[in-house]
Amino acid sequence: MLLGAEMRTSRQEIQNYFQLIFGVKPEIKRWAKSKGLPFYLLDEYAFDVVTLHGCQCLVLLAHEPFENAAKIRKHIDILKKIVDPPILYATGALQSFERKRLIEAGVQFVVPGNQLFAPQLGLDLREFYRSRQAEKTVLSPASQAVLIATLNRGWEENDTFRGTDLVDADLYSKMTISRAMKELHSFGLIEPVSSSKSILWRFVAAPKAIWEKSLPVLQSPVKRVVYADWQPVAQRVAGLSALSRLSLLGEPSIPVIAFTKESWDLEVARSGRAEVDPFDKPVVEVEIWSYSPDHITGQTRIPMSPESVDPLSLYLSLRNNVDDRVQLSLDEMMEKIEW
Template structure:
């Protein structure tokens, strides 16, 4: 709660005492304290969910039987700190997709919808996980990397397979991996493979050879190529809702 400067002046002019806890105080018989410590309300970002929030959302949709969960339970599996998961909970609550409650010392999250309905409600807030695309010479790709991009989309649908394979890696891991195996960047025509760097760890949401279907959907659902956008929609048809 705050007062605008106009309303504050009006109340002072009429001699009306007022108090805004922690911010403003006007007590004419005692003292006057008009500190302007306005606290801006927290809003979710207009451009979509944070990477951590999207990871928590997709994990829940892909594993619908895990029920209510806590930051400490999710942190290790999703490769985030418990504090980051807690902030992701805040983002999901602010987006009206979930609610949280405390049970003892643990905070638990419960989504307001499930499955396809939850995804549809979250759709306006979804963002592509891809930060950058790098074209590389050589085939020394670590086996732990997930097939990604149009390569994964073609593997999971009937889309034609592209000329070179694309793999995904967390953006935070790219520098160490590229230095360790000596990858050389080149242009698209001279590339033997491509690597997408992601805003979250693609391995956190998939235990198969490809990245998860929901991240692919978020990446390609609005693609300018209608064939690719339609293939992204087909990903949803194959999920066990």
Template structure:
């Protein structure tokens, strides 16, 4: 709960626009009972024609004990308690006791000054986005491959199709707007994104923030019994279907995280690739994303954009050539 006066002054200046704010030592502090001097540092500020006492705890003691001690303060000036942080139950207790308080960068409750509860719940300053969250990437690629005729879309609708939560959709909106790929607007309670660039331009801008969807590769000789709707070709097996590159003898498949959890106990992985074995890629998101607005119900290849990303770090000249051909064939 400990805090310093500089953070208090900075918070009040930024929050209430108090450019001339001045915090001074409380002039009657040395006349207070020793109990108060021992447990609190007292400051004074002038606000809205009032002199306000700020009480800053020096020790981490229970709020009830603080309240009882502060009853020995003169009652002719409003009191505000200052904390570095508060748990929800502590905040609730202070409000129930009608005690004004502040938490710099987070909460402000100035009851005695006629300012009702104002909670700011600022998120911690985030580092610049270096790579999109896998769910955000999946929703972006879905948009690029399924919304050819529109520049507006609702990530929440895509999230439902891909079985993500509304919270995940909100995070996707924040990431895509932060990168300048879309503009945000609302219709009713739903958030939409508007693109000012073509799909191809968005793809090129987003590339530095996109990553391979492949989290892990498993080689096995064990048979895997899955319905065609639960599996699709990936790796070289898929690339050979979409370009002129020759396929390997071994077949490569992509699995969603959920499907992998269901079958992994039945597989005995090999320590490395072996002739005649099969490769199973575990993806960070659903690999069965196709056009037409739904997940494919038949075995086929992974979507072309994700396939390109799964090979983006390859230094094999024949794969680089195939990727160049694949990108030229993207349907925008």
């Protein structure tokens, strides 16, 4: 059970949450008229005025956990006699039945990082995060690539970053990176900390803990497998070939390499050849990846071979393999990682 102090919220959390949703940092100031309010209201709330896109609202930051929707409604009715802008109740956490009571009482509210119900502002995002997580059970390929690259590089406990700090600017657009940050946040892997012109983030735990927490929403980067009877010019060792270099597993009879669809299409066009059937004595097995096998640049904390795919993506590509020898080799590879 959360303690009362943990269920409070702050001006900074509200500012970060509004910026995350609307892409614009709102202006927040203490409400000048709050000094003249009755003591029982001052005991219940702190009062801020939030300005966003030229619209204002008065935010009541609750000092204590939610108790009574009718009482909050009564307080808002009193404030409406002296306040023109819409009024928004703010707290750190709400249970589903508490949300229902507030909505039934006509109380607009915000729970930073989770929910916003403000029909007077044209906003009803009660289901925003819930529905997005219900529809999206795994990270998108771009978000996964950003996370995997960052896990391979590692970070320190107090490190903060912008989305653009995590990836090579040539790999993804700013819009894609922004979406990736929102996805990582929606799955509870990162959190906003402070902001100036652009929002700053931090991971909620150390790299190994984030890896373990993210495993249920990570998927194999391999979209499909094709075969070729020629040796491609550019390639990165993948699959069982890569695993054999990191464990006692023997080399597969047909070498495995990785390409993206776009890079493989270019290779096929360059060679003037066509893919072959796996029974037609292929030279290589080609994994078509959903993100680039070359997505990691710069120094990494987890050792990486320049000829092979990164070990975390490799693990994801093989973790559903039913061969016990492969599973033992994956365990061997992962045990060698010093996070």
